[in-house]
Amino acid sequence: MSAIDRRPPVPRYAHGSRVPGWDEAVDLEKAPATVPDPALTPVPQQLREAIEAEMAKYPDRRSASIPALHIAQRHHGWCSPEAITQVACVMRLTPAYLTSVASFYDMFYLQPKAAHEVYVCTNITCSLLGADELYERMCQAAEGHDITVRGFECLGACDIAPMASVDGEYVGPLNLDDPALIVEDVEAGRPVLEHKQLRRRAVADAKGRVENFDGLAPVGQEGN
Ligand code: FES
Numbered sequence: 001m002s003a004i005d006r007r008p009p010v011p012r013y014a015h016g017s018r019v020p021g022w023d024e025a026v027d028l029e030k031a032p033a034t035v036p037d038p039a040l041t042p043v044p045q046q047l048r049e050a051i052e053a054e055m056a057k058y059p060d061r062r063s064a065s066i067p068a069l070h071i072a073q074r075h076h077g078w079c080s081p082e083a084i085t086q087v088a089c090v091m092r093l094t095p096a097y098l099t100s101v102a103s104f105y106d107m108f109y110l111q112p113k114a115a116h117e118v119y120v121c122t123n124i125t126c127s128l129l130g131a132d133e134l135y136e137r138m139c140q141a142a143e144g145h146d147i148t149v150r151g152f153e154c155l156g157a158c159d160i161a162p163m164a165s166v167d168g169e170y171v172g173p174l175n176l177d178d179p180a181l182i183v184e185d186v187e188a189g190r191p192v193l194e195h196k197q198l199r200r201r202a203v204a205d206a207k208g209r210v211e212n213f214d215g216l217a218p219v220g221q222e223g224n
Pocket of ligand 1: 125126155161
């Protein structure tokens with residue numbers, strides 16, 4: 001008997017695979033997914049135009065799946081079955097295709113979510129500068145408010161660590177007083193911690209001109 005023959009058999013699940021597989025087995029009897037019929041799928045005009053504008057940027061329309069899902073999520077508040085069906089209708093894809101994309105990425109919500117999202121970065125640079133305590137404070141400050149707080153891996157703004165993304169607005173460096181201020185700003189509908197927004201930080205170009213990432217004057221120099 002060879003060494004290979006003496007190895008214990010590889011354990012297998014009932015369906016014959018070595019991996020547990022999907023939580024719900026695929027229904028092989030089910031009719032194949034179809035692209036939604038435009039005549040039966042009303043899509044808000046604004047949503048349609050925004051998705052079509054994204055599709056126009058790519059040679060393969062499927063490349064626009066992620067931006068199109070973001071647009072639908074903003075419109076509906078989450079990637080509801082209705083939202084996904086509407087995107088599928090405009091993009092001429094099956095809802096199953098788009099669901100597979102949406103379920104892969106963390107920032108798409110397949111369940112209803114809070115009105116506001118705060119992602120506190122707890123990755124290495126931020127955690128070395130106190131992100132864990134900041135995260136706890138943020139959770140406490142958001143209690144009872146329509147705000148989801150999540151710890152997140154590096155958000156790519158280590159230079160303003162410890163930082164957070166508040167409804168997509170990057171703010172930092174944060175201190176332990178900032179979570180309460182973030183909640184106040186969000187609840188009041190104000191720009192969040194305006195003086196700590198990444199896009200309001202001054203940057204200098206090769207000619208020494210100073211402006212913000214979005215072309216605005218740096219905070220405190222608006223009148224110059
Ligand atoms: S580690 Fe927090 S932004 Fe990179």
